Amino acid sequence: MSTIDATARPTGFVRDTAAVFVRESRPLVRDPFSVVFSLVQPLVFLGLFGPLLIGASGGDVAGTLQWFVPGILVMVALFGTASTGANLLFEMQTGSHERTLVAPLSRSALLVGRALKEVVPLVIQGTIVVLVAVPFGFRVDVPGLVAGLAVLAVFGIGFGALSYALALACRNRDWMFWMVHQTLLFPLMILSGMLLPLEDGPEWMQVAAAINPLSYLVDAERALLGGDFADPSVFGGVIAAAATCAIGVIVGVRSMRRAR
Amino acid sequence: MTNQMITAQGLTKTFRSKGQAVEAVRPLDLAVAEGELVAFLGPNGAGKSTTLRMLTTLLPPSAGEATVAGCDIRSDAAGVRRRIGYVGQGNSAGHTQRVRDELLAQGAFYGLGRRETRVRADELIESLELGQVAGRTVQALSGGQKRRLDIALGLIHRPALLFLDEPSTGLDPHSRANLWEHIVDLRRATGTTIFLTTHYLDEADQLAERVMVMDHGAVIADDTATALKSSLAGDRVTLSFATATDAAVAAARIGGEVEPGDARTVAVVERDGSRALPRWIRELGDVDLEVVGATHRQPTLDDVFLALTGRSLREEAAHAQPAEAEGADAHSATVAA
Known part of the structure; x- marks a missing residue:
C-alpha cells in the first residue's frame, strides 16, 4: 500500500512557535482596548492604595511613588500572566485546543508561542502605569525602565507558562484552576513587599519573603527604575526572573507534551 | 488497485475507570479505500469518537495496528497529522479570534506560505458562505456558521482524508441540511475521502454511501445503507x-x-x-x-439498528444525556493513567 501525499509542509520548532505567537497576538492587535481593560486593578491600587500609603508613611508624594510604582509593575506582570491559563482552559473545553493537537505542530511550540505572547500586553501595560505616575512626581530613568520591563518580561513568560501548565492539569475543572490561582496569588503578592514594606512584619513573614522570588523582583525593579544598575538587588531580580522562566517553560512543555 | 486510506487490525481501546477496565473499542478491523464516504453510526458511548481519536493520533490505542493515509498511527503520528483534516465535536475556533484570522493561523500551522494561506482562506470563506462574517469574532457567529468555519479550518491544507466527528450535532434542521450540502459539494468537487461519526440516522442515510453500525465498542454491520436496509430490515x-x-x-x-x-x-x-x-x-x-x-413503509436505518440490537436508536437519542459521556470518559481515563 502506498502513502498518500502530505498536503501540509514540514515546519520546525521556530516556525511553529512563531505561528502560535502570531495567532495568540492577533486578538490583541485587533482589539487593543482589551490590554487597557486588565489595567483596572493595578490602577486602582495606584490611585486608592497609593494615597493611603503616603498618608501612613508620612513621606512626600514623589518619594513614596518612587517606592510604590515599581511594585505595581510587578503586580501587572503577576496578575496579567497568572490568569492567562484561563484562555487555554476555555479552548480545551471547546474544540480549539484539540484542533491544534491534531495539527502538525510541535507540542513545545504550542506552549512557548503562547507564553511568549505574554510579553506584549505586559510591556504595554507597564509603560502605561509609569506614564500615569509621572505627572504625580514619579521620576523614571528610561534605560532603567527598559531593563526593568525586560526582567519582568522574562518573569512573565515563566509565570504565564506555569499558568498554562495549571490549566492543562485542571482540564475541565475550572473551579480548581481558580482556586489554586486565588490561593497562591494573594500570598505571593503580599509576601513580596509589593504593597507594604515587610521590614516591620514578624520574622516568619520575612522568612517567607526570602523564599518568594517576587520579593527579589520587586527590589530589583525599585533599583532599576531609579537608574541604579549597580545595586546588588538587580542581580537577585534577574536570577529570580530567569529561574521562574526556566522552571515555567520546562513544566509547561512537559504538560503540553502529555496533553491529549 | 485503489489506495487504502484507513486500515486497522485489532485496534482496541480500554479505559481504566475506578479500578475497572472499560472496553471502549473492542478489537476492530477497518478498511476504507480512497474516495469513500463512510459513516460510523451508533448511539452515544458506542466507541465512535474513541475510534476516531485513535485514528487521528489524539489517543494512543491500547492494542492493535492502524495506518491512516499510509502512515502508521503509532510510529508516524506526524505523518498522519500532515495528511489528514480533522473536525472534532466541539467548536474549534478561538472565541476572541476573527474568522479570517483563524483561517490564516491554521494555514501557518500547516506550513503553508503566507500568500498561499491568504488565497486558500478566501477560497474557503467563499465556498463555505462565510463572506458576511469573515471580519467578525467567532463568538458572534451562529451555530451553523461556527460549524462551517470548523470545516473550513479542517480543509485549509486540502487534505485527501477528512475526519468529521458528529458534524451536525446541536444544529437546527435548516443549518444541518445546509451543512450536508456543503459536505456533498466538497466531495463532488475534490474527491476527498470522508470518514464521519454520527448518532443521527438521517445524517448517515443522506450522506454516506457506506454505513458502519457501531454498538458497545464493536462494529456490528458494514455495508451500503440500501443493502443494510434490504438485507436486515425489510x-x-x-x-x-x-x-x-x-x-x-x-x-x-x-x-x-x-x-x-x-x-x-x-x-x-x-x-x-x-x-x-x-x-x-x-x-x-x-x-x-x-x-x-x-x-407500506420502506425500512429506515433505525429498523436496521433495531434488527441488530433489539433497541431503537431513535429512542436512545431522545433519552440520551446532552453531555458527551464518551468524551468525558476519555478525559478522566487519561488523567488517571
Whole structure:
C-alpha cells in the first residue's frame, strides 16, 4: 500500500512557535482596548492604595511613588500572566485546543508561542502605569525602565507558562484552576513587599519573603527604575526572573507534551 | 488497485475507570479505500469518537495496528497529522479570534506560505458562505456558521482524508441540511475521502454511501445503507380489517402479527413489500377476507439498528444525556493513567 501525499509542509520548532505567537497576538492587535481593560486593578491600587500609603508613611508624594510604582509593575506582570491559563482552559473545553493537537505542530511550540505572547500586553501595560505616575512626581530613568520591563518580561513568560501548565492539569475543572490561582496569588503578592514594606512584619513573614522570588523582583525593579544598575538587588531580580522562566517553560512543555 | 486510506487490525481501546477496565473499542478491523464516504453510526458511548481519536493520533490505542493515509498511527503520528483534516465535536475556533484570522493561523500551522494561506482562506470563506462574517469574532457567529468555519479550518491544507466527528450535532434542521450540502459539494468537487461519526440516522442515510453500525465498542454491520436496509430490515406492511377475527385469520394466513395496540391491524415485515401487498390482497380476497386499509413503509436505518440490537436508536437519542459521556470518559481515563 502506498502513502498518500502530505498536503501540509514540514515546519520546525521556530516556525511553529512563531505561528502560535502570531495567532495568540492577533486578538490583541485587533482589539487593543482589551490590554487597557486588565489595567483596572493595578490602577486602582495606584490611585486608592497609593494615597493611603503616603498618608501612613508620612513621606512626600514623589518619594513614596518612587517606592510604590515599581511594585505595581510587578503586580501587572503577576496578575496579567497568572490568569492567562484561563484562555487555554476555555479552548480545551471547546474544540480549539484539540484542533491544534491534531495539527502538525510541535507540542513545545504550542506552549512557548503562547507564553511568549505574554510579553506584549505586559510591556504595554507597564509603560502605561509609569506614564500615569509621572505627572504625580514619579521620576523614571528610561534605560532603567527598559531593563526593568525586560526582567519582568522574562518573569512573565515563566509565570504565564506555569499558568498554562495549571490549566492543562485542571482540564475541565475550572473551579480548581481558580482556586489554586486565588490561593497562591494573594500570598505571593503580599509576601513580596509589593504593597507594604515587610521590614516591620514578624520574622516568619520575612522568612517567607526570602523564599518568594517576587520579593527579589520587586527590589530589583525599585533599583532599576531609579537608574541604579549597580545595586546588588538587580542581580537577585534577574536570577529570580530567569529561574521562574526556566522552571515555567520546562513544566509547561512537559504538560503540553502529555496533553491529549 | 485503489489506495487504502484507513486500515486497522485489532485496534482496541480500554479505559481504566475506578479500578475497572472499560472496553471502549473492542478489537476492530477497518478498511476504507480512497474516495469513500463512510459513516460510523451508533448511539452515544458506542466507541465512535474513541475510534476516531485513535485514528487521528489524539489517543494512543491500547492494542492493535492502524495506518491512516499510509502512515502508521503509532510510529508516524506526524505523518498522519500532515495528511489528514480533522473536525472534532466541539467548536474549534478561538472565541476572541476573527474568522479570517483563524483561517490564516491554521494555514501557518500547516506550513503553508503566507500568500498561499491568504488565497486558500478566501477560497474557503467563499465556498463555505462565510463572506458576511469573515471580519467578525467567532463568538458572534451562529451555530451553523461556527460549524462551517470548523470545516473550513479542517480543509485549509486540502487534505485527501477528512475526519468529521458528529458534524451536525446541536444544529437546527435548516443549518444541518445546509451543512450536508456543503459536505456533498466538497466531495463532488475534490474527491476527498470522508470518514464521519454520527448518532443521527438521517445524517448517515443522506450522506454516506457506506454505513458502519457501531454498538458497545464493536462494529456490528458494514455495508451500503440500501443493502443494510434490504438485507436486515425489510419493508413494513400493515393491513387493516373490519373485525379482530378477520385480522387474526389473515395474520395466520400470510405470516404476520396482529398489532399489539390495534387488534384489527396486521403487520408484516417483508423483503419486497410493494410486490407482496397486491398478492396478499388477492389471496385474502379469495377466502372472503376484505382488506379495508393498507400501508407500506420502506425500512429506515433505525429498523436496521433495531434488527441488530433489539433497541431503537431513535429512542436512545431522545433519552440520551446532552453531555458527551464518551468524551468525558476519555478525559478522566487519561488523567488517571
